[in-house]
Amino acid sequence: MTLRADAILFDKDGTLFDFRATWDVWAGGVLERLAKGDAERLEWLTAAIGYDPVIGGFLPESPVIAGTNRQVAALMLPGLDGWSLRGLERFLSEAAETAPLVETVPLSPLLARLRQAGLSLGVMTNDSQRTAHAHLVAANIGDAFDFVAGADSGFGAKPSPDPLLSFAYAVEKAPERVVMVGDSAHDLMAGRAAGMQTVAVLTGPATRAELSPLADVVLPNVGALPDWLGLAHANAS
Incomplete structure (x- = not known):
């Protein structure tokens, strides 16, 4: 599948x-x-x-x-x-860089599963690139991503679609085959403007009602991504 x-x-x-x-x-x-x-x-x-x-x-x-x-x-x-x-x-x-990181779900096995399925992975944050790298390394997931950008990386900041399109270009994927996953309206607005699929997660301050109009789907957290992507069906076929 x-x-x-x-x-x-x-x-x-x-x-x-x-x-x-x-x-x-x-x-x-x-x-x-x-x-x-x-x-x-x-x-x-x-x-x-x-x-x-x-x-x-x-x-x-x-x-x-x-x-x-x-x-x-x-x-x-x-x-x-x-x-x-x-x-x-x-x-x-x-x-x-010293913030006490709390993962929304166990990230290492999730990201490993997504990579094993052949998906390219990236991070785009309105935080600084230095802080983003520090956090990913601290969580032992720094090697899971093909692209990491912050608001100071030179691609722009969300809700501009430019940093998202820079990711698509870097991994050589068509925007419509890329999913932007985020917890804020800025994330989803950027995804829509870039012509990408948009997935909202409820692990930030925004509510379902605020995110639903901008999202193709609202998930409880990133741990629900494999099923939504169809990984379970793909593995079974």
């Missing part, structure tokens, strides 16, 4: 790694470091990026969820003294 696709491009945060388990606690610590004990400054910073210190997590409408490090740094910069935009962006990128 023919599979639905020849390649899969994954978002990182909220797709491969659980967004709230990975980033909510980490962000609280980073905000406290930047505030340096100043309660008023901490309150300003949390409001600027849509972080609720009471629940210890990002609000659903937070621009951080799908934003780039530069966009986040630009939001925080007016509330900080002695920082440049570039310096704050670098700080956020380096600090993100």
Whole structure:
């Protein structure tokens, strides 16, 4: 049986790694470091990026969820003294490398199964490329991907389709035979604009109702991909 696709491009945060388990606690610590004990400054910073210190997590409408490090740094910069935009962006990128990664499902066996089926795999994140590589290596899945790009890789950032099309070009697959898998509207908008198949997963802050209009299918997590792709039927034939 023919599979639905020849390649899969994954978002990182909220797709491969659980967004709230990975980033909510980490962000609280980073905000406290930047505030340096100043309660008023901490309150300003949390409001600027849509972080609720009471629940210890990002609000659903937070621009951080799908934003780039530069966009986040630009939001925080007016509330900080002695920082440049570039310096704050670098700080956020380096600090993100130490985030406590929580996989949405056991990734190594899943990715191995997809590769064994002949699928090309990639990651496109609005995080930095350096942080993306660091996270994939830390999770022992760095070798599973043919393509890894961040918002600073030179291909652009989601929701632009350009980085997605760069993946299709790199692995020599037609866009319509590529699946974009993500947990945010930005991921799916980029996939649609690139002419790719779009799969939403519910391991990020966005809801099914928010993602359904932009997705060909909504899955609970990336672990459901093999069945949706038709791998079980292909193995049986």
